[in-house]
Amino acid sequence: MALARSLFAPFLVGLLGFLAPAAAVPDQAAPEDPAVITTDAGAVRGVVTDGGRAFLGVPFAAPPVGERRWRAPQPVAAWSGVRDAGHFAGACAQPARPVLGNAEITNEDCLYLNVFTPPGGGAGKPVLVWFHGGSFVSGTGAHYDASRLARTGDLVVITANYRLGAFGFLAHPGLTAEAPDTGSGDYGLMDQQAVLRWTRANAAAFGGDPSNVTAAGQSSGGLSVCGHLAAPGSRGLFARAVIQSAPCGVASRPAAEAVATGRSFAAGAGCLGSASSIVTCLRNKPAAALLKVPTSGAAPWWPVSGTPVLPVPPAQAIAAGEYAKVPTLIGNGLDEGTIGALIVESGGVRLNAVTYPLVLSTVFKADGPKVAARYPASRYGNDHRLAFAAAFGDYLVACPTREAARRLATATPGRVFAYEFADRSAPMLYNLHPDFPMGAYHGAELPYLFGYLPAGDVKLNPGQTRLSQTMATLWSRFAADGAPDPAVWPSTAPDPYRPLSLAPDAITPRTDFDAAHQCAFWATLPPPTSQGPV
Numbered sequence: 001m002a003l004a005r006s007l008f009a010p011f012l013v014g015l016l017g018f019l020a021p022a023a024a025v026p027d028q029a030a031p032e033d034p035a036v037i038t039t040d041a042g043a044v045r046g047v048v049t050d051g052g053r054a055f056l057g058v059p060f061a062a063p064p065v066g067e068r069r070w071r072a073p074q075p076v077a078a079w080s081g082v083r084d085a086g087h088f089a090g091a092c093a094q095p096a097r098p099v100l101g102n103a104e105i106t107n108e109d110c111l112y113l114n115v116f117t118p119p120g121g122g123a124g125k126p127v128l129v130w131f132h133g134g135s136f137v138s139g140t141g142a143h144y145d146a147s148r149l150a151r152t153g154d155l156v157v158i159t160a161n162y163r164l165g166a167f168g169f170l171a172h173p174g175l176t177a178e179a180p181d182t183g184s185g186d187y188g189l190m191d192q193q194a195v196l197r198w199t200r201a202n203a204a205a206f207g208g209d210p211s212n213v214t215a216a217g218q219s220s221g222g223l224s225v226c227g228h229l230a231a232p233g234s235r236g237l238f239a240r241a242v243i244q245s246a247p248c249g250v251a252s253r254p255a256a257e258a259v260a261t262g263r264s265f266a267a268g269a270g271c272l273g274s275a276s277s278i279v280t281c282l283r284n285k286p287a288a289a290l291l292k293v294p295t296s297g298a299a300p301w302w303p304v305s306g307t308p309v310l311p312v313p314p315a316q317a318i319a320a321g322e323y324a325k326v327p328t329l330i331g332n333g334l335d336e337g338t339i340g341a342l343i344v345e346s347g348g349v350r351l352n353a354v355t356y357p358l359v360l361s362t363v364f365k366a367d368g369p370k371v372a373a374r375y376p377a378s379r380y381g382n383d384h385r386l387a388f389a390a391a392f393g394d395y396l397v398a399c400p401t402r403e404a405a406r407r408l409a410t411a412t413p414g415r416v417f418a419y420e421f422a423d424r425s426a427p428m429l430y431n432l433h434p435d436f437p438m439g440a441y442h443g444a445e446l447p448y449l450f451g452y453l454p455a456g457d458v459k460l461n462p463g464q465t466r467l468s469q470t471m472a473t474l475w476s477r478f479a480a481d482g483a484p485d486p487a488v489w490p491s492t493a494p495d496p497y498r499p500l501s502l503a504p505d506a507i508t509p510r511t512d513f514d515a516a517h518q519c520a521f522w523a524t525l526p527p528p529t530s531q532g533p534v
Contacts, residue, residue, distance in 0.1 A: 034121070039202045041078045044085035046115070052151050055115040055206070056142075057089035060198040061191065063109035064163060069283050070175050072182050073111060073194040088114065091140035092164045093287045102138055106287040108167065113160035113195055115206050116146040118153075126155045126479040127208040129199055129238070130450075131192055133219025133245075133443065136301050137165045145451030152469065153476020156208035158199060162191035162224075166265060166290055169301040170282075171258035174275030185258045185304030189227055196228075196237035214240040214479040218446065222246025226404075227303050229324050230317035231310050240482050242475065243330040245442055247400030249315040250528050253299065255306035261295065268293040318407050325412045327482030329475070331419035331499055332401045335439030337393025341385040342434050353377070356384040360391070367525050371395075374521055385436045396528050397442075399519040406494040417484055418492040418499035420510055421445040423467060429455045445502075449475060463504030471502060 035048045037055060046055035061073035068074060089112035096104040118125070130146065132139040141159030150157045162168060168188030175184035182190065196215065203210040215238040217225050225241050226248035228234035266272075269290060271281035282290070295301070305313040317323045341351060349355055356377065361368030371391050380386035402418075409416040424437070426444035429452060438444075447458040448468040460468055474484040483491075488507065489500045498509040514520065 036082055037205050039205060041076050042080065043082040045082045046085045049147075050119060052119045052147050053115075053117045054147060055085040055117075057087055057112045058083075058085050058115060059089075059111060060113050060160065061111040061194045064111060064167070064187070064191075065108045067283065069108065069167065070170060070184070070187060070279070072179065072187070072190050076111075088112075088140075088142035089161070091142065092161050093167050093291060094134075094138040094164050095291050097138050104288075104291060106291065108287055110161045110163070111191060111194070112141075113158055113198065114141055114146075116150040116157045116159075117206050117208075118150045118155065121207060123204070123207050124209045124212075125207050126153075126212045126214065126476070126481075127158065127199060127203050127210070128155055128214045128216050128242075128475075128479045129158045129160065129195060131160065131162065131195075131215070131217035131221035131224045133217065133221045134164070135299070136169060136188065136220045136223075136303070139164070139220075143453050144446075145453055148451060149449055149472050149476070152472040153479065155476055155479055156203060156206050158195070160192070160195040162188045162195070164188060165301045166293070166295075167287070169258070169303065170262050170265065171255065171304050171307075172262035172266060172275070172279065172282075173259065174279035175262075177275060178279070180308075182309050183255070183304070183307030185255070185262070186307055186309040189224065189231065189303050189309060190233075192224055192228065193231070193233050193237065196234065200237060211239065212480075213238045214242060216242030216244075216479075217246070218244035218443065219246055223248070223251040224303070226251035226314040226318075227310055229326075229328075230312060230314040230322075233309060235324055238324075238326065240326050240479060241324075241328045241330075242478070243328065243404075244445065245332050245336060245397060245401075247397055247528065248318060248404045249313075249400045250396075251303065251314040252305035252310055253302045254313075255304050258302075258304040261300045265293055265295060265300075268295075315404070318404065318411070321411050323411075327412070327415040327417075327478070328405075328408050329417045329419070329478050329484075330401060330405050330408065331421065332397050333393075333440040333442055333444055334420055334422040334501075335389065335393060335424065335444075336397035336442045337389035337391065337395075338386075338434075338436075338438045339430075339442040340392035340396070341389040341436070342430075342432065342438070344388065345385065345434075346432070351384040351388050353384065356388060359388060363392070364395075364525070370525070374518060383436060394517040394519070395522055395525075398513075398517040399522045400528060402497050402499075402513065402517070402519055405492055405499070406497060409492045410494045413493070414491045415482060416492045417478060417489055418497070419489075420499045420501050420513065421448075422501045422503040422506075422510075423448075423464060425461075425504075426464070427455070427458045427460070429458075445471070448472075461504075467502060467504045467507070470507060 059076045090107040092110035146157035171185030222243040223246040271278045375391040377384045377387040405418045424439040501510040
């Protein structure tokens with residue numbers, strides 16, 4: 001892999017997916033059966049254990065196949081009898097990602113969600129809807145076992161799939177002409193809106209409160225939540241937001257850039273001619289063929305701003321105060337940039353005294369020497385990988401997250417809660433074994449909130465287990481009423497910025513965030529663009 005692609009395709013690494021769709025079964029159960037719930041499209045039979053209930057592979061939209069490829073999600077067809085909801089559905093089509101150990105997936109019948117409820121029944125519980133990460137090109141809701149979070153927090157948790165890559169974010173004039181009311185390029189974002197609408201319609205049946213929904217996500221899932229804060233069609237569908245490791249400043253790409261990518265993609269697929277004939281040609285291509293079409297640019301598949309779905313970039317909407325002003329929980333990992341160093345080295349470039357300044361110049365162009373002087377390897381044990389990781393993480397995630405949190409806190413004082421996950425001994429989730437410390441890396445907090453299934457049986461030590469319990473409790477209290485325990489987690493003020501540092505047996509507001517991440521320095525350089533995190 002070339003150096004630039006190692007860095008930019010995309011910058012960090014989010015998280016990922018497989019498994020197979022549920023089928024209808026003609027099994028009618030008694031209404032009092034706790035495993036059976038009736039949704040607005042039909043009844044589903046889930047799995048009941050002492051730890052709660054799980055309803056897996058529940059359809060929330062019609063399969064986006066054939067003529068429905070690259071169209072807004074359509075209503076799911078109602079069914080009779082009771083549908084089996086005891087197994088996860090298949091992930092959406094996505095390429096192989098060797099750095100994460102993922103195989104190629106060509107399945108397009110993938111618009112399914114999973115519902116986890118606490119034991120004991122009841123009604124009016126808060127609801128948290130989780131959007132997975134994966135750079136908008138990989139991942140699945142099936143990777144997140146939310147049963148522990150639902151049980152600990154006494155809330156309903158929903159995880160969901162959405163279309164990815166070209167299937168979710170292809171912009172092209174031919175597609176825009178078909179649907180001028182939505183434009184093209186935001187199909188994945190519209191899938192997520194369909195999930196939120198499904199939640200509003202069905203939460204009560206699962207014991208949830210449809211008026212108390214939190215939209216949450218990590219990495220590209222968190223960037224999606226940034227998009228929903230700004231998207232007109234998402235207004236009123238959620239009451240709170242959770243944004244993990246996802247600076248809103250890189251949450252979209254301009255329509256002109258997206259259309260240029262779409263034209264290039266169509267040509268690469270061998271689809272030429274008029275706009276309508278190109279669309280027809282693309283719809284006739286099998287998913288496997290489309291996954292093999294080469295793409296260029298740092299983040300070719302990303303939500304598109306300048307469309308009716310997302311009229312302005314989320315950061316611009318937040319800066320202007322034109323967004324859904326809801327309580328927000330936002331934060332980052334202490335060592336977000338180590339995944340960037342890992343990507344560089346997995347692409348064949350060993351970071352050392354010779355390559356370090358060259359890599360910085362690739363990323364930061366003319367400002368590369370300034371960054372090298374500010375982040376000398378001597379400050380990081382003469383390890384150029386850790387020097388690059390520090391610079392990369394501060395630039396791309398830590399300081400932009402601080403800026404987003406400060407802007408949100410200015411518009412909604414007392415309702416923004418910032419954190420920094422700081423367990424540098426967190427279990428490794430990726431299918432890799434780096435020979436340098438990853439620290440509190442991008443995504444390291446996930447197994448503290450969920451059972452993260454791709455990593456297998458993740459073991460937490462006693463201190464980490466206590467941290468996991470505390471995080472689950474704080475996240476759940478936020479979802480319940482928009483305010484975690486004030487004695488533990490005070491709300492964020494624009495200044496001074498003091499996010500809650502989350503480490504085993506060391507949970508306290510951090511007073512040196514700005515200095516530690518050198519945010520004053522990064523404020524003098526151009527900010528990150530849409531070529532952002534996973």
